[in-house]
Each structure stands twice: as structure tokens, then as C-alpha cells.
Amino acid sequence: MLKINKVHHVAIIASNYEKSKHFYTQILGLQVIREVYREARDSYKLDLAIGENYVIELFSFPNPPARPSRPESCGLRHLAFEVEDVAKAKSTIEAKGIEVEAIRIDEFTGKKFTFFADPDDLPIEFYEQ
Known part of the structure; x- marks a missing residue:
């Protein structure tokens, strides 16, 4: 049987990277582990933690499609x-x-x-x- 230890992280794609970075770090207080700009993808990847636990990968991509949220939609x-x-x-x-x-x-x-x-x-x- 497969043994899963825990949830490792959640990945989020932001429509406005700077606005979302501010929200997750300044409003919610998550700590930055590392921030990388990936030129080939024109994308940032920000790794965030709560205490010692790596929890969120925050991405930016050019022109991501909107995610349906409300009313309840399929997915996360x-x-x-x-x-x-x-x-x-x-x-x-x-x-x-x-x-x-x-x-x-x-x-x-x-x-x-x-x-x-x-x-x-x-x-x-x-x-x-």
C-alpha cells in the first residue's frame, strides 16, 4: 500500500504576482524561503513557509486564465x-x-x-x- 506522509505544499498561480506576494507575506505573515525568476518561463516562483514548514509555492505566469470560484466549482x-x-x-x-x-x-x-x-x-x- 502507498504510504503518504503529509501534504508537502500547495501551488498557487497569481494574476498579479506583487499583489499576491504582499498578501501572503505581509497580510498572512508567511516567511519567504526563496524567490526565483525563471526567465525561460517569464515566471516567478516564491516558496513560502509557516515556521519550519514549507507550505506554498506562489507562481506568476503571463496571462493565466481566471479560475472559477463561486458558485462552487470543480477542483480545489x-x-x-x-x-x-x-x-x-x-x-x-x-x-x-x-x-x-x-x-x-x-x-x-x-x-x-x-x-x-x-x-x-x-x-x-x-x-x-
């Missing part, structure tokens, strides 16, 4: 980050100008969660630990 539904306190995380990014939905309760776990969007309208969730 959202990206979720675990936080200790959803209300605190919500107010922290709202103070940086990000619109965040009302906090809800997961009917199966009783945990708090909320959603907001990245610059390309990718749904992002904060889920309480």
Missing part, C-alpha cells in the same frame, strides 16, 4: 490555515483591510472557522485549533 475548493484563535486572526487581517466573513461553527467538530479571499478570489479559511 479552498486553502485552510489552522489558527489558535479565529476571532483574533479575523480582527488582525481585517485591520489590514481584508474583508472576512462572519465566524461560523463547524457542525461536526464544534470548532470556529471563517473565510476570506486572496487577491485572486481564492477562498481561504481560518480554522480554530
Whole structure:
């Protein structure tokens, strides 16, 4: 049987690389591991981490097609980050100008969660630990 250890990373293609780089590093606070410009592809690749864990590859490509998001579309539904306190995380990014939905309760776990969007309208969730 195949043994998978963990999710290694999530890859995201940004329509505006600088705007998305700012969002993921300055708004969400992810740390930059490395940033590479790949001339042959006219593309940036930014590797981001949470603490010691490599989590996101942020790419830029010339003229990427828009990703359908809402109503629910087939494919990756959202990206979720675990936080200790959803209300605190919500107010922290709202103070940086990000619109965040009302906090809800997961009917199966009783945990708090909320959603907001990245610059390309990718749904992002904060889920309480």
C-alpha cells in the first residue's frame, strides 16, 4: 500500500504576482524561503513557509486564465490555515483591510472557522485549533 506522509505544499498561480506576494507575506505573515525568476518561463516562483514548514509555492505566469470560484466549482475548493484563535486572526487581517466573513461553527467538530479571499478570489479559511 502507498504510504503518504503529509501534504508537502500547495501551488498557487497569481494574476498579479506583487499583489499576491504582499498578501501572503505581509497580510498572512508567511516567511519567504526563496524567490526565483525563471526567465525561460517569464515566471516567478516564491516558496513560502509557516515556521519550519514549507507550505506554498506562489507562481506568476503571463496571462493565466481566471479560475472559477463561486458558485462552487470543480477542483480545489479552498486553502485552510489552522489558527489558535479565529476571532483574533479575523480582527488582525481585517485591520489590514481584508474583508472576512462572519465566524461560523463547524457542525461536526464544534470548532470556529471563517473565510476570506486572496487577491485572486481564492477562498481561504481560518480554522480554530
